[in-house]
Amino acid sequence: MGASASMTLVHPDRAHARAMIVRCVAEIERLESVFSLYRPDSALSRLNLTGALDNPPNELVELLAFGLSLAQASHGAFDPTVQPLLRLYLEHFSAAGASPAGPSAQAIAEARQRVGFADVDVDANRIRLGRRGAAITLNGVAQGFVTDRVADLLLANGFGNVLIDLGEGRALGHRPDGGAWRAAVANPADPSRTLFDLQLGNAHGLRPALATSGGYGTRFGPDPLVHHLLNPGTGRSANHYASVSVTAPRATLADGLSTTLSIMPPAHRDTLLARYPSARAWFVDSAGRVSGPDHARTART
Template identity: 25%
Template sequence: MEDLAHKTIHKTYRGLGTNIYLTAFGSAKVSDLDDSYALLQAYETALTVNRSTSELMDVNDAAGIKPVAVSDSTYQLTKLAIKTSQENFGFNALIGPLVKLWKIGFSGANVPPKEAIASQLSLIDPTQVELDDDKFTIFLKQAGMQLDLGAIAKGYIADRIQDLWAAKGISSGMINLGGNLLLKGLAPHHPDGLWRIGIQDPFTKRGNSILSVKYGPCSAVTSGIYERLLKTNGKTYHHILDPKTGYPHENNLASVTVFTKTSVQAEIETTRLFFADGPQPDWQPTSEVYGAIFITKDRTIQICGLEPADVFLLDDSFKLEFK
């Protein structure tokens, strides 16, 4: 009889501007993964700002003119993003005008004039968004404002794929949206049932891990300064812009990885911890946020909330610290 618990279905797709890797164990079928990809495409069609038409582009095109009604899911995700943005810790769903000014990671990247940066700061104010819970409408009050959910959408979509898998009876699998990981259930290919999660070396090409972490069901998401850079006049600028200053946020961190219950929470927490400039003395794991890994520019790895026995250093040129 076939060992269904260890049966593996895997497919690779392209979406959200990245590679999508879906792996399911047990009795899952290829059609289940295709359904998952179709769900992803539907959300991308609604949420993208990289096409001329989408629900979000309708909102942006009407900035300063009128409210726009959107679907339930787009409205609820926007509401979460705006609420989070109003906490003013660095996450900002309206930062699009600044991103397009710098263009870091895209052709035409440049250091904008101070005056140009200053002129955009009024357009990224999250208090200038009007949400109507009855009509599901979004209104950007100033012309030129732009709503961009790219910093939170992958996590939201990963969570919705997990919901689909639960409805289909898929008890374990890996949802990898361009490095945004969601690990569902136990890992049937390991006797201890724990997943092995590689932590990217921020100083080398993608795919090189410096740590391996054993962990149960979770989402693992990393924010780093190493993939989208602008080098000019002897200086290097990364793409994580500070909405308070309009410039890349400067600290000693190369990357932050968080382990959370939901993937959308991981997206938020990586930003929160990056702008906190490292682990805080009073940081404690919660029922939603399990642990975090900070990698500094001086090659120190700081571990919070994870057991030393579950963390394996793969490159001894890094210094390992448990907080």
């Protein structure tokens, strides 16, 4: 789904570990056939094309239901039906001589008429998009979901020491030297540099999963303030923070919350986080200052 991927497996049987990597890659490819917007034959692409999908894959039902619950909890800051707006921006910036400010107010208003999570019906037998021209994206949670599925597969097959990065991070156990796995959070001003890092793992006191969202990840044009983190209520990019990082027991939740917290007004973030007490969030402002559960500090390189 457009992200670089890596897995580190610690196991005494190299042949078994290699075989499991092959199984994990096959599972990733299977889930891409469900969630990918780049594959015209994926379940999600077929849903968007026709507005309805009978007998949807269980994974699509599960993740869309989670996305809709997060939309309700965030009062629409997270909205799986934001795809018409994303499509508008992609089409705008694909045209020659496109305004660097983005689409016109009229074009945004028209696209927003096709956005609205409350009009989506989902159950095990059928998914239906209630608005004409509506379309779904699960890019704000799908990488975390795939990460969790791979972690579950490895756990079920005897792998207790693993570090997974499939766009979002998930760790089990520890490194070969017995130390905790560590994950770096990039400096939004220079993503080649580390802003801070966290210990990951499923042992007591560690954080199993980490997700980071920031506008620097996907910019549409030359203006760094015009990017993929679109507020469904305004149709414009949200720029409350340079980045948001979230840890949680599972990568699906961390992924969804990092996206949501990037978009919703800062005054509402504590109310949302109170609904998910197992999650922790770190916020990076435009000056590189970090605020989070443990500290506030200045960016380092």
